[in-house]
Amino acid sequence: MTQPMSAPFWKTKTLAEMSPEEWESLCDGCGRCCLVKLEDEDTGKIHFTNLACKLLDRQTCRCSDYANRSARVPDCVRLTPENVSELNWLPDSCAYRRLARGQTLAWWHPLVSGRKASVAEAGISVRGQVRSEEGVGESEYEDHLWKLPRARKPVSS
Template sequence: MNSMIEKTARAPFWRTKRLDQMSQDEWESLCDGCGLCCLVKLEDEDDGAIAYTRVACRLLDTDTCRCASYALRSVLVPGCVRLTPETIGEAARWMPRTCAYRLLAEGRDLPEWHPLVSGDPAGAHAAGVSARGWTVPEYEVHEEDYEDHVIPGFP
């Protein structure tokens, strides 16, 4: 009986491990499937501010908000940022404020809607923090028109 209590009382891995201590499966499970990391972002040359656009990477499946070719994403989209424990420090500023990788890198916890907390794989969609249903594929927008698709004050 005591071992059962100990098992249920254990803190989840994201609260007990640093990002660089996580297994590959643990690391991958941090992704909430919001798809916001796959939106084209613009950086202001003057102040470095990041602006999100409604323009989505050509590989983003807008129904699932997952990459349609995850294993080949870096080959098919050379500018795709591959998050690792080593790159999250620099990449965090480009990630949405709700991103589990960014939150944990900043020493914060996962939100209650996150699939690992809620048990709901569609938690990000239900919470209204996903790219589902309102993006424009990058192949429909000329690069010089990206600024026309900036989302003020987002995320």
């Protein structure tokens, strides 16, 4: 007799119950949270730019110095189960934000698709679409406002 398959951890555990490995695996590597963001002082609305943190490897969409990021980029925010629902600048596509809102992971998330490439195929990854913030003054940030692309529909086989 075969054992019934257990549900994936992100469907059975809260963010606070996840192991460090499970928590880290929720990051899909899109790079969106590493973009420079501007907040409208009047409305509080967050606007993304096409400028990435100087530590973002723009080809892999991973931090080039993850272990030391807080020391090298003092305003880098470490995501925790306690702060995820409070961070209004996390993109709607973010797995941490989705799970905190009671949603499930998107079809393109590597834990669902089984493939890291699905993030780029869905149009979620910023790979090849952004530049480094280095050399761009804060007074120029508004010149780099960028609308995040929406995820493409999955390709039917």
